[in-house]
Amino acid sequence: xxxxxxxxxxxxxxxxxxxxxxxxxxxxxxxxxxxxxxxxxxxxxxxxxxxxxxxxxxxxxxxxxxxxxxxxxxxxxxxxxxxxxxxxxxxxxxxxxxxxxxxxxxx
Amino acid sequence: xxxxxxxxxxxxxxxxxxxxxxxxxxxxxxxxxxxxxxxxxxxxxxxxxxxxxxxxxxxxxxxxxxxxxxxxxxxxxxxxxxxxxxxxxxxxxxxxxxxxxxxxxxxxxxxxxxxxxxxxxxxxxxxxxxxxxxxxxxxxxxxxxxxxxxxxxxxxxxxxxxxxxxx
Numbered sequence: 001x002x003x004x005x006x007x008x009x010x011x012x013x014x015x016x017x018x019x020x021x022x023x024x025x026x027x028x029x030x031x032x033x034x035x036x037x038x039x040x041x042x043x044x045x046x047x048x049x050x051x052x053x054x055x056x057x058x059x060x061x062x063x064x065x066x067x068x069x070x071x072x073x074x075x076x077x078x079x080x081x082x083x084x085x086x087x088x089x090x091x092x093x094x095x096x097x098x099x100x101x102x103x104x105x106x107x
Numbered sequence: 108x109x110x111x112x113x114x115x116x117x118x119x120x121x122x123x124x125x126x127x128x129x130x131x132x133x134x135x136x137x138x139x140x141x142x143x144x145x146x147x148x149x150x151x152x153x154x155x156x157x158x159x160x161x162x163x164x165x166x167x168x169x170x171x172x173x174x175x176x177x178x179x180x181x182x183x184x185x186x187x188x189x190x191x192x193x194x195x196x197x198x199x200x201x202x203x204x205x206x207x208x209x210x211x212x213x214x215x216x217x218x219x220x221x222x223x224x225x226x227x228x229x230x231x232x233x234x235x236x237x238x239x240x241x242x243x244x245x246x247x248x249x250x251x252x253x254x255x256x257x258x259x260x261x262x263x264x265x266x267x268x269x270x271x272x273x274x
Contacts, residue, residue: 007109007111016152022213023126023127023206030201040129053152053161058224066160081176
């Protein structure tokens, strides 16, 4: 705890990553707009990335953490593209992206 | 070292405040702007962690690509004027309780866990080493990622295009 006051440490970055993850989780769980839920997923991935790079810098050394974060960014971009394409297709079909309305498979 | 700390708090504040705006704002366009602030803040943190290539990638891919895509989707799908329609929130109270619980737990772990921190000399620029690594040690994941991106490209086009029917 004492090193929290003095200068920059691993804990600083871990707290920021954890907060980003929590806000992302909150977004995914409370939003009914599908695009907003995708934003929450991006926040979660960013929180994970901050943790990866921080551990790479302070604990592991080398570059493996950064390369891992790079692949996470690639997959996040792919996920966003496909997710938004699906959302647009749903919108063209039922004119709504409220996740409560997307229940046609239930009938 | 103290300038480092000041810069850290600047970017961390941008990241956390922006991230807080994503679940809380009434208008989904402001949610997207909050996401922008969060992504810029995270990019600044990458610079502080001496991950220069990753910071530039964050700017190019996330802010230049993903965020623009999200804003396009916002414009195409939601009626921004109708706030209730565009960004309904269910259970903000339970969400806040969940946030308090997980946030406290994660912060507690991050601050009090005995991390095995290794002190290193100041590191240098990373792009050359990352390039060598992608064509050496991490060649297979790199190639798989390119195949995934191709599949994404085709899949997104096929899913999002309007089908032209003959009848």
